[in-house]
Amino acid sequence: MPRFALLALLLLGPAVCVPATQLVGQPAPDFALRSWDGANMRLSEHSGEVVLINFWATWCGPCRQEMPLLDEIYGKYRRAGLVLFSVNLDEETNLDAAREMAKTLRVSYPVLFDARKEVSRAYQASTMPLTVLIDREGVVRYISEGYKSGYETRYTEKLRELLNE
Structure with missing residues (x-):
């Protein structure tokens, strides 16, 4: 490997390739995004509630599989x-x-839109879908990168823990 490429990798690699899971235990980065109905939604307005954030894109097949399952979870636990x-x-x-x-x-x-990718960068969303669970204190407690059948069971288990705290 040429020295310049190795130096660039050493200097830039950690900043570029930080896994989202490093956010676990950290305060969730606040954001405000516009929803499809035009309303602005801000994370910090939901202090004291358990929040699930799901990052997705239309080109992501696993996202398409996961979204209806998340809707079932939302319907069951929103109250x-x-x-x-x-x-x-x-x-x-x-x-x-x-x-x-x-x-x-x-x-x-x-459904919120992050066309400028500011929020996805703050959450280090390099894998789609990315699912983040935030506790009532605003701390990231669980992150799941990607989706495979059965992941929704893990979300439900973690969610129940957080709702019961």
């Missing part, structure tokens, strides 16, 4: 204090497709 934010990472030119996908999948939770 117990669950807040769910769905953060779409598509480009601004593709927001209509994102709206259509969420509508087709009949999600009932808020």
Whole structure:
């Protein structure tokens, strides 16, 4: 490997390749994003509630599988204090497709748009989907990168723990 490439990797690698799981135990980065109905939603307005944030994109097949399952979880636990934010990472030119996908999948939770990728960078969302659980104190307690059948069981277990604290 040329020396310059090795130096660049050593200097830039850790800053670029920090896994999202390093946020566990840290205060959740606050954000405000516009939802598809035009309302601005701010994470810090939900202090004292358990929050699940799901980062997704229209090009992500596992995201399409996971979203209806998250909607079931949301329907079951929202009265117990669950807040769910769905953060779409598509480009601004593709927001209509994102709206259509969420509508087709009949999600009932808020869909927020992060076309500038500021929130996804704060949460180090390099894998899609990325699911983040935040406790009532605003601390990131669990992160799941990607999705495979059965992951929703883990979300439910972690969610129950947080709702019972």
